[in-house]
Amino acid sequence: MAVLLIPTSALADSQRVLGLQVDHAPAPLPVANWTKSFWVNSPGANPLAGEGSEGLLTDEADVCIIGSGLTGVSAAYHLGKELEESDGSEKLKVVILDARDFCTGATGRNGGHLSPVAFAHFNSASQRFGTDEALRWLALERHTVSSIVQIIQAHGLEEAVDLVNNGRIELLVTPEELVEAKADFEAAKTAGVCLDDVTWLKENETFGSSYPGYSHTGYNLWPLKFVTKLYKLAAASPALNLTLHTRTPVIAINPSDGSSESSTTHLWTLTTSRGSIFCTRIIHSTNAYVSHLLPHMRGPTGVVPVRGQVMALRAAAPVESISRHAWTGNEGFEYWFPRPLEKGQEHPLVILGGGREATMPDYEFYVADDSEINAKAGSALRKFLPALFPGKYEEGREPEMEWTGIMGYTVTGDPLVGPVVDPNNSTNVYDGHFVSAGYSGHGMPRAFACAEAVAQMVAAEILGKSWSPPEWLPQHYLTQAV
16 A cells, blocks of 8 residues: 555644634735636636726625625625515615635635535534534535536536536545544435445555545536636626625724714725725625634634645646546545646646645644745645555656635634624624635535525515525524524
């Protein structure tokens, strides 16, 4: 069996470090000089990059969404869907704001995987939250993936967003991982989870890796391109008047002072680098940076910024040899998949992310600067695939691009979804604020649906109706019990 030149079994230790009760400052604003990402900086990939960054700033809105990644744009899209079904004649005025270019945060920098968890960690989730919650946890991810795929297929966007359906292989690189995976599989199956798409793979069936694993349903896509299309669908909603302002960081949010008609009719004043916006409701979709404007959400009790590293590496073998699957390995610290071949290419470009376990003991926790790469993580990633698949990745080959991105982690590993609540303040000082953040490196199969739930809450409040959680939403994600 090949020896991985990278630490293994680091997940428990990383969670221990994350949970240390140390007071940290709120997150900063995102840096302006980010590392170039394959997804964002490929020619023509981001037509909305500087949308709304010049000219007049919108002065008032019904809903302000801070963050233009998958969460923020999904919230706008679902607001439109919710209100299209109402009989209101006046369009809801919605503004999306971003400190940087459109969708250049975690969504524009991640690995491009769109795969629901099949059954991994089902036992631990059941023990912590109960079997019903564990089932909802899996259901939300399946709902997310199926909804995104349905949107793409309904609008004929498969080629536009590079959607591929080649499945996913989870490699199990330690005996302990294999034992845990088998136990999780049996527990999920006993609880009624349909696992017909799962195939167990022996050491000689994982394309030369010499490790066992299992395959299941999984997609890949170009995340930025999907979010761009989703924004255009949201903007076309007859229920919304949607505006986007990129390169417009929100510096502060304060209660409106009533000094003008706009400040009297809107609860909040958003101070940006370009002026102020009066707003009634605010959706915080900034993930790792959420504590910049909501300081009580900093540290282990809130959302911790964590830097991840990704590279685009050319394989040394044809795609049939390395497989077209998406992959994860080493307790999920590493993930990779081959890009679709472009004309004239023989060997695919592989998007590979991970390496944080090589940065222990800090694991890149509380690092919110994606203008730099971590040399230790980069060294580990360069060695990973050549060691895992001998002869299929050239040792010493430099990546064609390498970048970092900032994720938002929580101690539970699960996001925080719902009204903003400060547990240290008995009064509701955040009336009209909502949040969806803290995906813990697993945002693609969760952010879309979590934002959908928040949009439902906001729409219900606007329409004067009660809100009930959808069946697929885990109750323990909620910031406020219902």
